[in-house]
Amino acid sequence: MPPHDHVIDGIRVPWILYGTAWKEDRTSGLTETAIRNGFRGIDTANQRKHYDEAAVGQGILSAIRAGIVTRDDLFLQTKFTFTGGQDHRLPYDPRAPIAQQVEQSVASSLRHLNTTWLDSLVLHGPSVRTGLAVSDLQAWQAMEDLVDRGIVRLLGISNVALDQLELLCSRARIPSHFVQNRCYAAMGWDSAIRRCCSDAGITYQGFSLLTANRAIVESEPLAVISRRHNLTPEQIVFRFAMQVGMIPLTGTTSEVHMRADIAVADFELSSEEMALIESIGVRTGH
Numbered sequence: 224m225p226p227h228d229h230v231i232d233g234i235r236v237p238w239i240l241y242g243t244a245w246k247e248d249r250t251s252g253l254t255e256t257a258i259r260n261g262f263r264g265i266d267t268a269n270q271r272k273h274y275d276e277a278a279v280g281q282g283i284l285s286a287i288r289a290g291i292v293t294r295d296d297l298f299l300q301t302k303f304t305f306t307g308g309q310d311h312r313l314p315y316d317p318r319a320p321i322a323q324q325v326e327q328s329v330a331s332s333l334r335h336l337n338t339t340w341l342d343s344l345v346l347h348g349p350s351v352r353t354g355l356a357v358s359d360l361q362a363w364q365a366m367e368d369l370v371d372r373g374i375v376r377l378l379g380i381s382n383v384a385l386d387q388l389e390l391l392c393s394r395a396r397i398p399s400h401f402v403q404n405r406c407y408a409a410m411g412w413d414s415a416i417r418r419c420c421s422d423a424g425i426t427y428q429g430f431s432l433l434t435a436n437r438a439i440v441e442s443e444p445l446a447v448i449s450r451r452h453n454l455t456p457e458q459i460v461f462r463f464a465m466q467v468g469m470i471p472l473t474g475t476t477s478e479v480h481m482r483a484d485i486a487v488a489d490f491e492l493s494s495e496e497m498a499l500i501e502s503i504g505v506r507t508g509h
Contacts, residue, residue: 227465227488229426231400234342234376237264237298238465239484242430242474243279244268249476250275254282256478258291261485266403266428266472268302268347269332271312276301280336300343301332302381303362305350321358325365329374344375345403348382355390367397379403379428385415392423403428403472408436408504412467421468430472432460439504448496455483462487463500 227238241257243250243266254265267279283299286292303325306317315327333339344366349359369375379401380391391399402420406413406429413429420427433440445456452459461484464471473484492500 225488229470231377231426235298236342236377236426236470237262238470238488239461240264240266240298240300240428240470240472241481242266242472243275244273244474246278246474246476247275248278250278251282251285253476254279255285255289257481258283258286258297260478260481262481263292263296264298264300264470266300267336268304268345269314269328269335270302270304270309270347271314272308272310276332276335280334284337294338298342299336299338300345300379301336301341302345302347303328303366304347305358305362307350308347321361322365322368325362325369329369333374340373341375343377343379343401344369345379345381345401349380349387353384353386355387355394359391360394363391363395367395370397377401383416385419388416388419388423388425392419398423399425401426401428401470403430405429405431405435406464406469408439411505412464412469412501417467417469426470427468428470428472429464430474432464432471432473433457436460436504442503444499444503448492448499452490452492454487454490458483458487459492459500462490462492463497466492466497467501 229236241262243254246253267276268274269276314331315324346362350356366378377400378397380399381403383402402425404413404416417427440456445459448459449456461471475481
């Protein structure tokens with residue numbers, strides 16, 4: 224097992240995930256390319272509006288058939304998305320009870336991904352902006368049932384606010400193993416949520432680390448650190464995320480950038496550099 228990977232409830236979780244949103248007809252090829260270049264964690268969603276989960280499965284199958292990996296080598300994470308986040312291409316019957324919608328969505332994901340189990344199932348955001356609705360708790364209970372049945376191994380929640388996460392922590396029978404949020408440097412790299420995760424033993428997955436923080440990526444302080452290590456600012460951000468205990472997501476469509484992202488496992492930022500990056504977004508007001 225790579226030394227930087229996480230182990231959660233005895234399950235290996237790669238230190239970086241490849242995100243498959245917004246790839247459309249390139250999804251299959253890019254998924255296979257990511258696996259060829261060392262990615263072993265694949266993040267997707269059964270939400271045709273933004274993902275082509277079936278094409279993700281085709282890319283995985285191509286990599287397996289080529290002998291690059293086996294299913295056991297991979298960490299596959301997908302999501303259940305409420306109707307409010309879907310378009311007309313629903314993976315379930317919208318008239319069905321929420322628990323049945325979760326069941327149907329997961330059954331569809333298993334077919335798409337050519338697998339009999341999911342390493343992680345994420346609730347793709349609560350159905351309300353504040354607090355948790357009955358439907359959110361019903362969905363979570365259905366996800367817990369899938370863990371009991373051995374179909375799903377780990378659970379997570381995405382696009383979640385602090386009050387919602389605290390509520391879920393107090394109500395869940397099987398606690399969330401992951402939080403996956405858009406990570407803004409201007410908010411201390413989602414510091415409040417990360418503190419809550421740390422206290423609750425939850426692993427934080429950060430997405431949009433580059434696109435949500437373009438001013439930071441292009442800032443002079445980050446350029447100084449980049450030149451010191453002879454690396455790109457993007458690599459510095461991913462290494463920072465890794466060192467603070469995040470699992471970073473990258474959705475790059477460039478094979479060169481895929482290799483660069485994987486390479487951040489091979490160097491280390493100093494404590495002074497880490498402290499500077501931790502504070503840079505808030506300090507500069509970006």
